[in-house]
Amino acid sequence: MDVEIRFLGAAKSVTGSKYLLRIDGEAYMVDCGLFQGPSNMRRRNWEDVVEHPDKIKEVFLTHAHIDHSGYLPRLVKKGFKGKIYCTKATAALLKIMLLDAGKLQEEEAKWAYKKGYSTHKNPEPLFTTKDAEKCLELVHTCEYDQTVLVNDRIQLVFRNAGHILGSAMIEMKLIGDNMSKEILFSGDLGKHKQHMHEAPFVKESTDVLLVESTYGDRNTPDIDPISAFGEIINEAVADGCLIIPSFAVGRTQQILYYLYRLHKNKQIPENIRVFVDSPMAINVTALYKNFKSDHKLEIEDKNHSVFDAAFIRYINAQEDSINLNLIRKNTIIISASGMVTGGRILHHMYHRLPNKKDTILFVGYQAEGTKGREILSGENDVSIFGINVPVKAKIRELDGLSAHADMKDLHQWLGNFKEKPKRTFIVHGEEMAAQALQNHLVSEEWSNVIIPDFLESFKLFQSI
Ligand SMILES: [Zn+2]
Structure with a gap:
């Protein structure tokens, strides 16, 4: 089995979380978020960063925030027909959030037409509420801490990430011909001590880790x-x-x-x-x-x-x-x-x-x-x-x-690894934050700690 990853978002930035995995040539996606913020970022939503959405087999979703899920209706509009795996609460949230996102897109297109903002004569919405409805039909719900068999080569376990209702980190086990490997997608991590959720699930080992770094360079004050x-x-x-x-x-x-x-x-x-x-x-x-x-x-x-x-x-x-x-x-x-x-x-x-x-x-x-x-x-x-x-x-x-782990929470969570991952990708953070986390990990003797660029690809495993 050969496995490759391509960073289609949340690379040196905090929005547009999307990772494309090629497993023996078949495409899968982890998270499928919208780019938000400045117009040069939002413009990326219109570029076809995914070449053949109709050929993507399945999507695995960490949580419902729009910067992780909001591109799904667009993917469906462009031909995606696979399943969208997520937790039950995430599915319930998607129903509210994607329909709302569809309505917003339609309103924005109408507004652009009325005010002549768009360079297009007839500005189209990125997707519509109809696309969002179609997308919701593809949702496949999973329980926390249960092994989900996607096919004979991929298994998933959703673990509590302590970030928002339904949020999960995803353990992806790949069953190769010769051996099995694991990739852990942290998704967005919550704080260790908080009123809303239990602390993120403790992981002690994985082969490849993708870790968020929103607050990689700062602590939020310890106040009541x-x-x-x-x-x-x-x-x-x-x-x-x-x-x-x-x-x-x-x-x-x-x-x-x-x-x-x-x-x-x-x-x-x-x-x-x-x-x-x-x-x-x-x-x-x-x-x-x-x-x-x-x-x-x-x-x-x-x-x-x-x-x-x-x-x-x-x-x-x-x-x-x-x-x-x-x-x-x-x-x-x-x-x-x-x-x-x-x-x-x-x-x-x-x-x-x-x-x-x-x-x-x-x-x-x-x-x-x-x-x-x-x-x-x-x-x-x-x-x-x-x-x-x-x-x-x-x-x-x-x-x-904040619903996000701050610097000391991230350090604490990463400190749980008894065996350091062979490769770690720092994602979902602005450049300074990602770099600060990279420096920390290097000082803790982690090796192969990478801050990927937008659209950069890496071979993760070969002939496993
Ligand atoms: Zn989030």
């Missing part, structure tokens, strides 16, 4: 995020509103849980109002109730869900979302997307950024090229809906909430 959050809220809502751009999956539920605790302990104003203004976040919040064993958030208090507390309201209708712009104080608005790249958060930013009484609170990683990064890095104005909006609102950041 709940009390830090409480302080920010009290400062922000006395004479203004607090706007939180939040990821619909995980972060929103974590924040709601913290708000519940703060409110119950009377650490924030009793009459505060909290609005969750994101249909996707609302649907995902419901999933947390269905997949209780997949997370460790204590979402029930005396048989009542913390998500149904009276001070929390869920906004579905667009009109109600727009009406939130009229509220002046004592209010928290949680809206998506988390990096201010699209969705209802855009109109909140448009209205709140020029107002110095309001506060914007970032609660997650802001990738290069996103509006979130621009605002956080202190730009005086940002372009929203094609208009330059001055940044007068207070900008705050709550750092300890």
